[in-house]
Amino acid sequence: MVRYVTALVTALACTPSVGMPQGSVVIRNVTVIPMTGTGPAAHQSVVVRDRRIAEVGPSAEVTVPDGASVVDGTGKYLIPGLFEMHAHTSKTRGSALGLYVVHGVTTIRDQGSEHAEVLRWRREIRDGSRVGPRMFIAGPYLESLRNIQRMRRDPPESRVEPFERARIPIGSPADARRVIDSLSALELDHFKVRTVQDSATYLALARAAHAHGKRLVGHYVAASPALFLEAGQDGVEHGFPLSFDSLPRDRRMAFWRELAKRDVGVVPTLVTVVESGFRPLSYYQALVADTTGATHPLRPYVSKFMVLDWREQVEEVTPQRRAALERAWPSWLRQVREMREAGVRIMAGSDVAVLNVFPGLSLHEELRLFVDSVGMSPMEALASATRKPAEWLGVADSVGTIAPGKVADLVLLDADPLANIDNTRRISAVVLRGKLFRQGDLDALRAAVRAMPDIRTNDWVR
Numbered sequence: 026m027v028r029y030v031t032a033l034v035t036a037l038a039c040t041p042s043v044g045m046p047q048g049s050v051v052i053r054n055v056t057v058i059p060m061t062g063t064g065p066a067a068h069q070s071v072v073v074r075d076r077r078i079a080e081v082g083p084s085a086e087v088t089v090p091d092g093a094s095v096v097d098g099t100g101k102y103l104i105p106g107l108f109e110m111h112a113h114t115s116k117t118r119g120s121a122l123g124l125y126v127v128h129g130v131t132t133i134r135d136q137g138s139e140h141a142e143v144l145r146w147r148r149e150i151r152d153g154s155r156v157g158p159r160m161f162i163a164g165p166y167l168e169s170l171r172n173i174q175r176m177r178r179d180p181p182e183s184r185v186e187p188f189e190r191a192r193i194p195i196g197s198p199a200d201a202r203r204v205i206d207s208l209s210a211l212e213l214d215h216f217k218v219r220t221v222q223d224s225a226t227y228l229a230l231a232r233a234a235h236a237h238g239k240r241l242v243g244h245y246v247a248a249s250p251a252l253f254l255e256a257g258q259d260g261v262e263h264g265f266p267l268s269f270d271s272l273p274r275d276r277r278m279a280f281w282r283e284l285a286k287r288d289v290g291v292v293p294t295l296v297t298v299v300e301s302g303f304r305p306l307s308y309y310q311a312l313v314a315d316t317t318g319a320t321h322p323l324r325p326y327v328s329k330f331m332v333l334d335w336r337e338q339v340e341e342v343t344p345q346r347r348a349a350l351e352r353a354w355p356s357w358l359r360q361v362r363e364m365r366e367a368g369v370r371i372m373a374g375s376d377v378a379v380l381n382v383f384p385g386l387s388l389h390e391e392l393r394l395f396v397d398s399v400g401m402s403p404m405e406a407l408a409s410a411t412r413k414p415a416e417w418l419g420v421a422d423s424v425g426t427i428a429p430g431k432v433a434d435l436v437l438l439d440a441d442p443l444a445n446i447d448n449t450r451r452i453s454a455v456v457l458r459g460k461l462f463r464q465g466d467l468d469a470l471r472a473a474v475r476a477m478p479d480i481r482t483n484d485w486v487r
């Protein structure tokens with residue numbers, strides 16, 4: 026069995042076809058949900074050639090090219106590949122990249138990692154030697170010098186994360202300019218701020234990023250809404266301070282409308298609260314001790330490093346923390362509902378690496394929360410993980426919708442996601458940049474992930 030799986034990993038890891046032109050793929054007689062603004066279209070055939078969608082049309086009118094791989098889409102639904110807008114790939118380790126694909130996630134945005142290795146993994150995906158999603162990369166977390174100094178004072182055995190590899194201390198405006206200038210020489214897509222030393226340093230970070238034509242996204246670290254707008258921060262993760270509750274509603278709405286006008290991208294990561302905050306302590310303890318999948322079916326697919334990090338996160342699970350989260354939860358939901366009403370671009374992301382948040386699967390849970398707790402329609406929730414992030418990332422000309430000429434990132438579902446958003450999990454096949462993964466291929470990819478070395482060994486060390 027071990028030898029079989031090892032051979033499979035090698036085969037998948039070395040499959041040159043992912044990065045290369047493919048034979049044609051045709052998905053026949055499927056209901057296409059194109060996410061272009063028009064509704065679903067039944068009895069369509071979608072032809073994929075040379076990694077792109079060549080044709081979409083009524084099955085009766087579309088010719089199947091000779092030698093094409095044909096997938097019968099009868100009774101099934103086709104959506105664009107999904108976007109995960111908040112991942113930490115150094116923490117999940119490289120094995121997680123395959124898990125995204127298994128769950129229909131064809132693009133991720135990394136929001137803080139050791140940049141050298143994440144950039145390497147992206148090169149491997151691009152050259153076809155690794156199976157994984159398209160990656161947008163922030164590079165290291167930008168942190169206040171104060172926060173890093175505090176982390177340095179902790180005893181090393183209390184923290185498994187080699188944090189100096191993934192977090193850059195910034196103590197002054199001059200530091201901010203120097204760090205952003207040096208990071209700008211790398212192939213990073215944007216910058217992610219997590220903590221700031223002071224307001225002057227925050228403004229300097231934003232100015233330096235914008236001077237390099239890059240976005241500054243991350244936590245809400247501004248001392249005031251006015252400072253946030255002055256800095257021009259381009260995206261916000263998780264949410265806004267609970268102190269916003271004390272503002273009159275019309276002032277909050279005016280702020281949200283300003284975010285909408287500026288197209289600030291908001292990624293609420295609601296699933297982290299539910300999954301890492303609201304389960305019983307006994308579940309989390311069992312989860313980190315589990316090796317067989319008794320607590321969660323994906324538990325055996327989590328890297329060794331991630332489990333060690335989760336173990337530290339379990340130490341922080343206290344009744345006080347839970348009570349604080351329960352008090353804050355209605356406010357966070359109301360913020361997201363108000364932002365939706367104001368037209369803010371809300372995008373799906375799940376902060377993969379947080380306790381009990383699983384690569385790939387958690388994105389689907391975030392979509393269900395958007396429907397059940399925020400009040401989105403299933404169509405709107407789907408847009409938050411397809412067209413909306415594609416537009417915001419500036420790649421809408423190639424991904425995020427289903428139309429001729431687009432890159433073929435597609436997910437075939439066994440049931441209608443517009444009838445029930447949970448049906449995004451019922452994946453029958455995935456097309457990743459033109460390469461077809463049928464059910465058997467997805468099963469093999471899942472098995473390959475489980476056999477990867479980082480599942481057994483902590484490969485992210487100081």
Ligand SMILES: [Zn+2]
Nearest residue numbers: 111113136376
């Ligand atoms: Zn995060």
